Amino acid sequence: MSQDDNPGKETHDGPFPWDLGVYDVHCHPTDTMASIAEIPQMKTRTLTVMSTRGEDQDLVFDIATKFPKEEKCKNGGNEGRILPCFGWHPWFSYQILDDSNTPSPSTTETGEDLKKAHYQKVLTPSPKNDDIGNHFIASLPPPKPLSNLITQTRTRLTTHPTALVGEIGLDRAFRLPNPWTTQDLETRDTTVTPGSREGRKLSPHRVHLEHQRVVLRAQLRLAGEMGRAVSVHSVQAHGAVFDAFKELWKGYERRVPSRKERRRRESVAGAHEQSDEEDATRKASNSEEERKPTFPFPPRICMHSYSGPVEAVKQFLHPANPSDVYFSFSNVINFSAPGAQKAIDVVKALPDDRVLVESDLHTAGPVMDGLLEDVVRRVCEIRGWGLEEGVKRLGENWGRFAYG
Template sequence: MFDEQTYPNTTTLTPDQKVEHYQSALTPTPTDRDFLLALPEPRPFSVFLQETRYYLERYPLALIGEVGLDKQFRIPEAWLPGQSIERDDGLTQGGREGRNLSPYRVSMDHQKKVLLAQLHLAGELGRATSVHGVQAHGVVFNTLQETWKGHERKVPSKRERRKQEAANPTTTEDKDQVASEERKPTPYPPRICLHSYSGPPETIKQYLDPRIPAKIFFSFSSVINFSHAGVAKTEDAVKAVPDDRILIESDLHTAGERMDGYLEEVVRKLCEIKGWELEHGVKQLAANWKNFVFDNE
């Protein structure tokens, strides 16, 4: 995708513009013109956002994501003659599918530009968002922080809270009604899930700052979080997440028995770490999911 501010009044780049675009979007800067010309034709970023908006409006319960930042991903080499014909059209384009990887990564500046636009769209339409960070936990936090900068909540002192409660003795239902009526488009998503969270436990404290106006959730999967040597760090992270902000996922691309098995596996693991009885854990995780998706407290 290319930014129309760089290439205005066009939907298709010339070969020279295509080379220039990829040289600015990839790192280290590629010098192989044939490699760059073999990459997919860039399309206007506004077109992608229009398509995303269309789907979100068509499906009112749809989320945005997963989206995010990735310092590890490398661009696959171009398809060899015959490979593109033989590939499975049912698979999402852009996958490796047996190809060698080039030495080039997508620059953080380009990734952040894309992510920020997606986050702003989520805030405008009031949609929950699933965000990942691969070797980029600090950059992800800083990018999310950009979206709510200037919109932080004021945290009243205990004395101020007592005075407010005495002056305005409202019920929970009254508060929910007021919150619903006052909800307006924002530059930040109202609810954010940090997908298969693999960051350090210390970073969780940053996301739990009461001044942050978005609800932050943390999801865990057995595939990503409990299948490597850093399990102890993951367990510490799970313990640091408040009970009402933890989610589960399979991190699998297909539904079915295998996915169900992964979900059961991670439910049992989280119950073990949290010290929950299984039934309590299942009910808590279900309530958390409804809160994330539907904003149900």
């Protein structure tokens, strides 16, 4: 049957409405710094740019300064080209030393002793005390104290008052790359920002999940202190991520009205009472805003390229949760086989106002624009939205997630 045979059917293959504002909620253009020069020509209105490790924190900081918020976008929007995000990815959490409850080092301990003890503690299997294990540890950087990471991130967030916290999270699957070989160095891609795997073979070593949790919790608490949203990575760890949120939410849950209260509010007789309650809530909210309260959890959370089951979504969206949780999707991770159907089911199950889109790409420019257009079209098709309706909804969702 042709489209003309069914005029009521929504089509998603028409001209793409870039002029309405399209927002990438998660990307990594600083992994390929040469591509940054292409950002002014991009059709995407704002790139929410993640940092992940020591090598890219200043790069994200610098491009956010280069493309300030007050700069007009090519397509007429008032938003800045870059919304920076500062955080430490779980892939690199092994480089962080938990000094929260660590006694002062012995005067007889050397820096190499501390480094070795740290990596033998946080990696599994623990590197052996032999030539192979010692060579592996020697190839790793000196660990960075967690307290220093939090202090530096706080400073960056203060300097960029709209910046978010990300990319942070948990990952059960990640394995550290092996040390560089002579052949690796000879074929190394010098256009890529250092610090990632860069084509090296993988070692058997993973980061203990509990150590990842320590680094995650510290950054979630900082986001709560600063009132910033977070972008969360979760691979084979959705339950553990939710448990980390729940631990910080404890004692701050929102009150959920009973069925009886909801029925009363829906009745005509209860309309004035609801209005009075809302007015009191607004006054309390304004008073709290003046006092600038802080909480041990972020106000808004994006589960980036969410790959978990649809059943788990109910936990994240429970009305008692004091953080608003969003879910973002990318074509590369979510809509490629074999996990595409699971992502489709999740997109269908979500409320309209909790869906976001991303490229998750490591290079800026037309390829990033193309990936974002593709995922917007895909999400609109799944949700049954027209393109203009979908682009507007997704833009509004991004604004609420980013700025509240």
